[in-house]
Amino acid sequence: MGNLCFTKMVASGNDFVVIESSHKLQVTSHKLLSKKICDRKHGIGADGVLFLEKSKIADTKMRIFNADGSEAEMCGNGARCTALYISRQPAADSRLRKTTIETKAGLIGYEVSGDNVKVKLTDPKDTMLDIPIKINNRNIKVNFINTGVPHAVIFTEGLDQLDIVPLGRLIRYHEKFSPRGTNVNFVEVLSSKSIKVRTYERGVEDETLACGTGSAACALIFALKTNALGKIHVHTRSKEVLALYYEILADKFNNVWLEGKARKVYEGEYYV
16 A cells, blocks of 8 residues: 555544545455554554544545444544544635535534634534443443444542542443443533533543544533533643533534544654
8 A cells, every 4th residue: 555644633622643545445444554554663653543534524534443443423533533624725725714615424524723722513412311220239320322433431439549540440331331332521610601521432442632523522411410501621631621512402502513633743654
């Protein structure tokens, strides 16, 4: 295959390798290539790879492959990196862009101003509150919402002291969420408009410094439980604070926007 030109990008501590697919790769190639690229010892190192392809209905089509080679339907922070990438191309002659990205979850709107990026997520679905499940012979209640990808949301205290990986892995593979599994988010309430979130990500199979769709999921479940309106601040593991905007009517959300900073880290060539 030769050398692949890539761009390393990061949003809220979530890091991605962006590759423009000028030729068609087989799905197996995407999977194998992503696992090798994301390897932090022998590859470039990343939470995932964003393959950008031509789209007939949007500026670009974004395909997201996780570090384990699995393909995700959507990625909030990945979409923000893609939006910034598009806006920095020579054809993008304006500092402010308003357009769309095609994903497996649907069309994602975005706005870019400097390094600040807002993405409009697809309308959330499959919301369920206080689902009883048993983990290690303990009964716990889990909330669920799909913000482009599935997310379990658990409220807790003392979030910084928790070892979320073992518990996150058990919930991620729990029969309640089979066969697709779920991302798992742990939430601590800071105020009536502010929460702190840590996420175990499906596909990465570990905690990440942030998760865009997970931050959205936590904010929306929090809004449902507290009747908070309009805007929630989400404090991530990376210390960046994301903003989640939304409208709600009859317990259904729409016009959901995720906002935060993204940046290009470096460019290079990867030998395949």
